[in-house]
Amino acid sequence: MIRFSLNCEQGHEFDAWFRSSDDYETQRKRGFVECPECGSSKVDKALMAPAVSTTRKKEKIALALGEAQRQAMAQLKTLTEKMRENADYVGDKFAEEARKIHFGEKEARGIYGEATPEEARGLVEDGVEFMPIPVFPDEHN
Template sequence: MIRFSLACDHDHDFEGWFRNNDDFETQKKRGLVECPACGSHKVEKALMAPAVSTGRKKQKIALAMNAEQQAAMAQLKALSEKLRENADYVGDKFAEEARKIHFGETDARGIYGEATAEEARGLVEDGVEFLPIPVFPDDRN
């Protein structure tokens, strides 16, 4: 995951986490990147300093958030877990299965898995609706 410093056309600064730069660009083109302060979709990456490892033990990200942000993150994580509980995991066959469902080749059902940026672009071009599910630090342990 990559953290980008972002800014909207109303000069609100905020951060966003993306799998990679292509993921950011795809979500931006689909109108999924939005300023949390004003709701503007005119968002650009801002200049940011590179992360430098100091060898010191890092604290959890949640400690850097205020109570409102912690509550929002908890809600987002709960939603992510609920989405996964009510869907079939298809692994790296996500794009293939999503197309089969979209074109009526198999029964409609909730699915989740992984897709490359190229596969995601192809799904968008084919008109397949999907939404990235956030990956949280605890999900990778």
């Protein structure tokens, strides 16, 4: 599917989706593409910039959060930081260490680290209690 930005002869701007560019042309020539505002079938494609993913786009998404979401995100980030402060980082040995603690081979303590999806499934199958810790966008920089 392709989304086109369109203009009618009255200058109204709107978007429409088509299977292909040829599909748009066929529908336009047959008068099937109409302006939703005035009903005109004299419609042309507007000049469009390509959709490019940029850092600025990500910033716009972050800024689109409402105040309640920003507060919840800040609380979640604070909670995550507290969990990390009160636990030992075990890196990619997380599954191995969690299993040893679960089965009493090591003293119980809080740990955090990384696990592959397969390792996480194995922990669940073994009855090991754990939870993913959120990673926040600014933690990747």
